[in-house]
Amino acid sequence: MTRKPLIAGNWKMNNTISEGVVLTQEISNRFEKEWAEDVDVCICPPFTDIKPAKTVLDTDRCKVAVGGQNVYFQPKGAYTGEISVAMLKECGCSYCIVGHSERRTLFGETNEDVNLKAKALIEGKISPIVCVGESLEVRDDGAYIDYVCRQVEAAFAGIEAADAVTCVVAYEPIWAIGTGRTATPEQAEEVCAAVRATLGRLYGADVAEKMRVLYGGSMNEGNAELLLAQPNIDGGLIGGAALKAASFIAIIEAAV
Ligand code: PEP
Numbered sequence: 001m002t003r004k005p006l007i008a009g010n011w012k013m014n015n016t017i018s019e020g021v022v023l024t025q026e027i028s029n030r031f032e033k034e035w036a037e038d039v040d041v042c043i044c045p046p047f048t049d050i051k052p053a054k055t056v057l058d059t060d061r062c063k064v065a066v067g068g069q070n071v072y073f074q075p076k077g078a079y080t081g082e083i084s085v086a087m088l089k090e091c092g093c094s095y096c097i098v099g100h101s102e103r104r105t106l107f108g109e110t111n112e113d114v115n116l117k118a119k120a121l122i123e124g125k126i127s128p129i130v131c132v133g134e135s136l137e138v139r140d141d142g143a144y145i146d147y148v149c150r151q152v153e154a155a156f157a158g159i160e161a162a163d164a165v166t167c168v169v170a171y172e173p174i175w176a177i178g179t180g181r182t183a184t185p186e187q188a189e190e191v192c193a194a195v196r197a198t199l200g201r202l203y204g205a206d207v208a209e210k211m212r213v214l215y216g217g218s219m220n221e222g223n224a225e226l227l228l229a230q231p232n233i234d235g236g237l238i239g240g241a242a243l244k245a246a247s248f249i250a251i252i253e254a255a256v
Helices: 019-032 033-037 049-058 085-090 099-107 111-123 137-141 144-155 185-203 207-208 224-228 245-253
Strands: 006-010 039-046 062-070 095-100 126-132 168-173 212-216 235-238
Touching: 006 095, 006 168, 006 212, 006 245, 019 049, 019 062, 019 207, 019 245, 033 062, 049 062, 049 245, 085 095, 095 111, 111 126, 111 144, 126 144, 144 168, 144 185, 168 185, 185 207, 185 212, 185 224, 185 245, 224 235, 224 245, 235 245
Parallel strands: 006 039, 006 235, 039 062, 062 095, 095 126, 126 168, 168 212, 212 235
Antiparallel strands: none
16 A cells, blocks of 8 residues: 655744745745645644745645644633644644654643544544654663554544544654654664554554554654655654755655
């Protein structure tokens, strides 16, 4: 089964509206229309930049999607500082990252939160990009496959196969995020294959074969091709390299 790759850029807390518009314009200018047949591309700017970025992309008829970096699971109410699924939807989001390791480690997000957020996004017809990944300590202990697969099981608890198939999983070893220390293609493939096997146990092989599993962690124009050539790696979640149009475009080219 050939899965259409997804290249998603996570801008994190970078770029004001005016900076984000410039970066989006650069990406849009370099994005070749025919690539949209072979690869899905998404940028996940900070909340304030989503709508302006979407306006640039729509004006250019550019088939790059926008996504959120986080969401709250409640539909509305007294949740100061939070953003709902409907708010993301109205900004034009097709995707939303949940459970990024920075949310888990810096903001205390739990597996249960990730599950609630994924369910709320599914309900709102936005595809969750569910992030999982082990710390260096867990990797060095040797039980990293179990650890990551348990994160996957927890994130998908109570989610039906018909909805799971709309979700994306991003394997992002914490030791590779923003460190310049990329997992080797073999290391990344080993865990992405285990993630797919877990999805297969939960939903059956047919569904697991349709679901996209991304790798994230210091992916750049130099290492993308080999990582993306692995059979169970269906794209990338890109941090630092998504902040430079030339690098992001080179990664997209590696996926086409
Ligand atoms: C990320 O934060 O999702 C990420 C993969 O970052 P970087 O590419 O900078 O390691």
